Amino acid sequence: MAHLLGGESLHLEYPTKVVFDSVTLGIAEGDRIGIVGRNGDGKSTLLGMLAGLVEPDGGRVTVRGGVRVGVLDQADTLADDDTIRSAVVGDRPEHEWAGDARTRDVLAGLLGDLPWESRLGDLSGGQRRRVALAHLLAQDWDVMFLDEPTNHLDVEAITWLAGHLKRRWPAGSGGLLVVTHDRWFLDEVCTMTWEVHDRIVEAFEGGYAAYILQRVERDRMAASSEARRQNLARKELAWLRRGAPARTSKPRFRIDAANALIEDVPEIRDKTALQSLALSRLGKDVVDLLDAGVSYGDHTVLRDVEWRIAPGERTGILGVNGAGKSTLLGLVAGSLAPTEGRVKRGKTVKVATLTQRLDELEAHLNDPVRVVLERLRTSYSFGTGSKTQELTPGQLLERLGFSSAQLSTPVKDLSGGQKRRLQLLLILLEQPNVLILDEPTNDLDTDMLAAMEDLLDSWPGTLIVVSHDRYFLERVTDNQFAILDARLRHLPGGVDEYLRLRALQDAAPTSSAGSAAAGPASGLSGADLRTAKKExxxxxxxxxxxxxxxxxxxxxxxxxxxxxxxxxxxxMARITAAETDVAAMEERWFVLTEEIG
Known part of the structure; x- marks a missing residue:
């Protein structure tokens, strides 16, 4: 494959740290490369050097003549007085950009909910980020560098972006380099993974799942001293092989080797033990939403919500921005009262919420982490059954990736990811039995996400998660619900089913009034269609x-x-029979939903 650009003997250092030392690498036609590594190890810096935005202290970056390079970095360079139209298509005539299929696809995928003539200064940070991404994708590039492109995107937009990048260039042409913590996205788009660590860049074939396998093999062969990191990687590999059937056909790694590596790794969660412990802590009643609804004047946010949350339940909530996810969480947490129906709460329920705002840290900003810990509980019960252990707050912090030196750092000087992990620790030490996580993956790298997932695997309580990170949502929850048309709907088919339902929902307004009234094209007569929907x-x-x-x-x-x-x-026989019934009903459900369309 033809060379597009590369770096030779790259060296970069700051007064207190060498970031890269004699790194040589390149991007060829057809490469789709994901960059992973711990926060602070130089992922964005590497992308900046190769893109020409950061000057190395040694070595050089070469670009083949005529190669066009496009970059999405973390900086916001948009002018407040520009409109979305001018920022994305510039002064191109309307017939030109409107007649371009790629531009129309980009606008529909990223900006469909924003008025075309909106002033950029009136947009939120997330909306401005989407405009910057749309501006880049609407142009022609031979190589694209994307730094955290999935930030501020929901599950649908991330899925659209993955599809766009996969079909953007013909096979064997174009080059992509992307920094992201979204592991589903890495698996879906990338054919190679670069891991940045210890001043070097190590290349692995395949996406995230293949990278995990090769890293486990590397660590085992090298007798790595990073035992904790290795164990987390093996546990994650076990989930990838056992718990994600939809993904098993994508990573092209050796299945025999994977099975050999995980044969002694137990299931990621002991569901029976966790549910038993949750039952003992919560009793049979947790939170029941009974025909609950919330309206503000004439605007209905939620209606007819019937949800009986069980002890030890692990549920993910999906929905577009503004669908009512925060309202639903408020009903569960008790911070919001329903305007119709009722919410019944168990007597022993203690709800804690990991918010997006880092509220729990406000009172501790000027204190060193060590001082914050000294005010907390002296120990934390972790695990289930014979594996239960007592961890000090310091040990728990270490498990979440903090070094002993960082214990002396004031909270205000921690990175975004470190603050997020400390926030989770403060909440866990309150010993809640119902934990709500609202977008918990912000600012965390892939290793820290794996550490958080490992911690949650042994957390004995009811867990409710709202997240745009599809991998995290599927990894830590056992079932998913979606808010669609102000109603809460169970998703037996998980995220894939949600995306299909949303696509049908988006397509409905584009049909004629007659066809919209009749519902999606299904091949069923009116009576049969009504019967199928009832079933x-x-x-x-x-x-x-x-x-x-x-x-x-x-x-x-x-x-x-x-x-x-x-x-x-x-x-056990009764449980097995019931599970067989559930499988048969789900199969029938899939058949009917396909017939309905």
């Missing part, structure tokens, strides 16, 4: 009920006399 609704209710019974039965197993083998076998 789908009934199946969703039945699936939710039976799955709740299964979860409760599994939790009860922990209290059963294990010497009573016959009774235990009978209970």
């Amino acid at each position: 789908v609704a009934a199946l969703e209710r039945r699936i939710g009920k039976v799955q709740g019974e299964v979860d409760a039965a599994r939790a009860a197993l922990a209290e059963h006399d294990h010497a009573d083998y016959e009774g235990l076998a009978a209970r």
